[in-house]
Amino acid sequence: MQKLRLGVNIDHVATVRQARGGSHPSPLRAAMMAAAAGADGITAHLREDRRHISDHDIESLRLELRIPLNLEMAATPEMKDIALKHLPHACCIVPENRQERTTEGGIDAAGQFDRLKPIVRELVDAGIRVSMFIEPDKRQLDASRALGAPVVELHTGAYSNATGALQAELLKKCVDAATYGGSIGLEIHAGHGLTYENVQPIAAIPQIKELNIGHYIIGEAIFVGLEASIRRMRQLMDEARA
Numbered sequence: 355m356q357k358l359r360l361g362v363n364i365d366h367v368a369t370v371r372q373a374r375g376g377s378h379p380s381p382l383r384a385a386m387m388a389a390a391a392g393a394d395g396i397t398a399h400l401r402e403d404r405r406h407i408s409d410h411d412i413e414s415l416r417l418e419l420r421i422p423l424n425l426e427m428a429a430t431p432e433m434k435d436i437a438l439k440h441l442p443h444a445c446c447i448v449p450e451n452r453q454e455r456t457t458e459g460g461i462d463a464a465g466q467f468d469r470l471k472p473i474v475r476e477l478v479d480a481g482i483r484v485s486m487f488i489e490p491d492k493r494q495l496d497a498s499r500a501l502g503a504p505v506v507e508l509h510t511g512a513y514s515n516a517t518g519a520l521q522a523e524l525l526k527k528c529v530d531a532a533t534y535g536g537s538i539g540l541e542i543h544a545g546h547g548l549t550y551e552n553v554q555p556i557a558a559i560p561q562i563k564e565l566n567i568g569h570y571i572i573g574e575a576i577f578v579g580l581e582a583s584i585r586r587m588r589q590l591m592d593e594a595r596a
C-alpha cells in the first residue's frame with residue numbers, strides 16, 4: 355500500500371509564542387525540525403483573528419521550507435489574496451467563526467457552493483492544490499468535486515472525540531466517505547484531533563493519502579521533544595499500513 359503522508363500542523367507552536375507576543379518559539383524553526391524528523395509537509399492555519407499563525411509566519415515558511423506548505427484558510431477575499439500572493443503548494447478551505455476554540459466541523463461545500471466556486475477556481479487556476487475540509491458525507495464529497503477541488507480532507511474531530519460504539523460508527527463514516535470519494539476521483543486526506551491512541555484506524559483506510567496532525571504532536575513534544583513526537587506518529591502510521 356502507498357506510503358501515507360504526514361502533514362505536521364504547527365499552529366500551536368505559534369500559540370505558545372503568542373502567549374507572550376514575542377518571537378519564541380519560532381514556528382519556522384519547528385517546521386524545519388519537523389521536516390528533518392520526517393514530516394512530508396507542513397500545515398499552518400492563518401486564521402482571520404491571527405490568534406496563532408501570523409502573516410509573517412506564512413511568508414517565512416513559504417520562503418524557507420523545502421517541503422510542501424499547506425495553508426489552511428477561510429474562504430474569504432482576504433485569505434484568497436494572501437494565498438495568491440504566496441502561492442503555497444496547497445490550500446485547505448476550512449470554516450471559521452470567532453467564538454470557536456478550534457475548528458468545530460467541516461465546511462458546507464454543498465450549502466455554500468455559489469460562494470465557494472469562484473474562490474476555488476482562482477486558487478486552482480493559480481496552480482495551488484485545493485482541498486476542502488469537509489465532514490465525511492457523500493453530499494459534501496459530491497459538492498467538493500463539483501467545485502473543482504481535487505482533494506478533500508475528512509474532518510476526524512467527531513471520530514477523535516468519541517469512544518466505544520459511537521467511535522466505531524464514526525470510523526465507518528470515514529471509511530465509507532474515503533471509499534466513495536476515491537471512487538469519484540478525489541484525493542482523500544484526513545485530520546483533526548488525531549493522537550497516538552486513535553490514529554491507526556484512520557491511517558489504515560487505504561484511500562487516505564495524507565494525515566494532517568498538529569495539536570497532539572506539539573503537545574507531546576513538550577514531554578519528548580518534537581523529533582521523537584513526530585517519529586512516533588510516523589511509526590504508528592506506517593504500522594497501520596504494514
Ligand SMILES: CC(=O)[C@@H](O)[C@H](O)COP(=O)(O)O
Pocket residue numbers: 363365366399426448455456457487545546547
Ligand atoms: C482544520 C483543522 O482541523 C485544523 O487544522 C485547524 O487548524 C484547527 O484550528 P486550530 O489549529 O486553531 O485549533
Ligand SMILES: NCC(=O)COP(=O)(O)O
Pocket residue numbers: 363397507544545546547548566567568569570
Ligand atoms: N486539518 C487538521 C490539522 O491540520 C491538524 O489538526 P489537529 O491535529 O491540530 O487537531
